[in-house]
Every structure is written in structure tokens, then in C-alpha cells.
Amino acid sequence: MIGRMTGAATRGLLVALLIATPALLLPGADAESSQITVLLAFVAAILTFLEYNSRQPSIVEFRDAPPFNRLRFISLLFTIVVLSLIARGQVTPTLLTGALASLGTILGNALDFPYSPVRLVVLMMPADAPYESVNLIRTAAGLAYLVSLIALATFVVLVRVMGWPARHGAFNVWVNLPLFDPTAGGDVLYRLQRDARINIALGFLLPFIIPAVVKATADLLDPISLSNPQTMIWTISAWAFLPASMIMRGIAMGRVAEMIHDKRRRAYAEAHMQAA
Known part of the structure; x- marks a missing residue:
């Protein structure tokens, strides 16, 4: 269980990093777009964590076929x-x-x-x-x-x-x-x-x-x-x-x-x- 939770948390962080990458690398990002990016990254991380922490799949295909x-x-x-x-x-x-x-x-x-x-x-x-x-x-x-x-x-x-x-x-x-x-x-x-x-x-x-x-x-x-x-x-x-x-x-x-x-x-x- 701990291993599954750790893997799910890692995947969630990686998805959040992917969404935040343009805002992190591009200079001069305004505050409003940064807030939207943070919100989207947080939501995506939560959804990814819930998907991979669950024993039953929901929408992610080929979850156990790396x-x-x-x-x-x-x-x-x-x-x-x-x-x-x-x-x-x-x-x-x-x-x-x-x-x-x-x-x-x-x-x-x-x-x-x-x-x-x-x-x-x-x-x-x-x-x-x-x-x-x-x-x-x-x-x-x-x-x-x-x-x-x-x-x-x-x-x-x-x-x-x-x-x-x-x-x-x-x-x-x-x-x-x-x-x-x-x-x-x-x-x-x-x-x-x-x-x-x-x-x-x-x-x-x-x-x-x-x-x-x-x-x-x-x-x-x-x-x-x-x-x-x-x-x-x-x-x-x-x-x-x-x-x-x-x-x-x-x-x-x-x-x-x-x-x-x-x-x-x-x-x-x-x-x-x-x-x-």
C-alpha cells in the first residue's frame, strides 16, 4: 500500500511539473496566468494521485502495462x-x-x-x-x-x-x-x-x-x-x-x-x- 501511494504521489508531482514547466521557464509571466497554472497543476496532480492510488482503474488506459x-x-x-x-x-x-x-x-x-x-x-x-x-x-x-x-x-x-x-x-x-x-x-x-x-x-x-x-x-x-x-x-x-x-x-x-x-x-x- 505504501509503495502504491508513493508511486501515485510521484506521478502526481511529475504531472504537476509538466503543466508548470512553461510558466517556470518563461520569463515575465504575469500573476494571473501563474495562479491559473498553479491551480491546473494542483488539480492534475490530485487526479493523477487518485487514479494511481486506486486499485480499480477509472480512465487511464494501460496503467499496468509499462x-x-x-x-x-x-x-x-x-x-x-x-x-x-x-x-x-x-x-x-x-x-x-x-x-x-x-x-x-x-x-x-x-x-x-x-x-x-x-x-x-x-x-x-x-x-x-x-x-x-x-x-x-x-x-x-x-x-x-x-x-x-x-x-x-x-x-x-x-x-x-x-x-x-x-x-x-x-x-x-x-x-x-x-x-x-x-x-x-x-x-x-x-x-x-x-x-x-x-x-x-x-x-x-x-x-x-x-x-x-x-x-x-x-x-x-x-x-x-x-x-x-x-x-x-x-x-x-x-x-x-x-x-x-x-x-x-x-x-x-x-x-x-x-x-x-x-x-x-x-x-x-x-x-x-x-x-x-
Whole structure:
């Protein structure tokens, strides 16, 4: 019990640190935004602690199948830290922020080709946006997209080469997929495969859909101001992280379906041998 509580508290503190990172690294944060950040970090920490301190799962998927959630957390934290340092370098440049900005510029220019997700993010900016702001968005988008691709490739290696999640022992569907109801009707295997395909398809499409939707609604609603550093950091991080996270979830559910299929096949083979 103490070990579970300690682990839950550590996870809660890490989530709070993730949310507070932009406010901690960016200079000149106003008091109102700092108070909102502290409140959000506190609420997120409490919810994370309650989730991981409970024996019964609630909403967090693959809770007992590391390193699925750890990989997603590390990739998001790394993205936010890097983008925060780049934004900080616009005000107080250092050798580290300059190196990250140079790397991001190279990646952004390499990924900024017609119809690419990075190009669509750049096109979200107003036509009269300053060149420095456009270049900063391109740099941030290039770095964030690369981090998401690395996280996705790492997870594919874990699944296909290292045999995740079977190498950690028995896989409990109820604990690791609390939002999936096996008794909802229909074959569990078919539903898992269907959900896996939907998540992977949406994950591939979201980097293209999100900028297009933002651009299309800019005339009807107040457009997102990416000139604010914290808004830019969270917007670009979400744009890169959410699609990769959905693809990883789709791959994970496909892997679970594959494990169920293999178990059924072995059970049918054993039953056939016993009948013979």
C-alpha cells in the first residue's frame, strides 16, 4: 500500500511539473496566468494521485502495462521543455537555447514542404504575421513533430521487437482498458481491431485536420494567438502529441487483439487435440 501511494504521489508531482514547466521557464509571466497554472497543476496532480492510488482503474488506459504511459509522458515533457527553452531564448538567449533554435530551424525547414503538417501549421498564422513569429512557429513545429515521430518509432520497436506487453506477464484487459466494455455486445476481437484502425487513421489525419479547422474557423471565431509564448507551446505540443498518442493507442489495441487471437487459436488447437 505504501509503495502504491508513493508511486501515485510521484506521478502526481511529475504531472504537476509538466503543466508548470512553461510558466517556470518563461520569463515575465504575469500573476494571473501563474495562479491559473498553479491551480491546473494542483488539480492534475490530485487526479493523477487518485487514479494511481486506486486499485480499480477509472480512465487511464494501460496503467499496468509499462512503458506505454511513461513513453507518452516523457515525449510530451521533452517537447514542452524544448519549446519553452526556445521561447525563452527569444528574450534571454543562451548557448543552449541558441543550439535548440538552430536545430529546430533545420528540422522545420526540412519538414516545411507543400501539404506537409508543418506547412499547414505555418499557414495557420495570419498573413500579416511578422517573419520572426512565423519562423518561431516553424521551428517549434519541426522539433515537436520530430519528437512525436521518435516516440512513435520507439513504441513500434517495443511492440514488434521486444514483445510488449506480453513480456511483463499476464495482460489484464479490465485494468489496462477501463473504458472498454467487453460485455457491450459483439465479438471483443472485432471491436478491438476496429478501434485500433480508427485510432491509427485519426492519428494520421489529425496533424492535417487541426490546422485546417483552426484556419477555417478563424473568420468566425477569435483565432488562436500563437504570439503568446505559453499559447504557442501548448498548441504546438498538443498538435504533435495527440496524433502520435492516438496512433500509439491504436497500435496497442491492435496488439491486444493479436494476443487474444493467438490465445483463442491455442485454445481451439488444444480442444481439437483432446477431442481427437
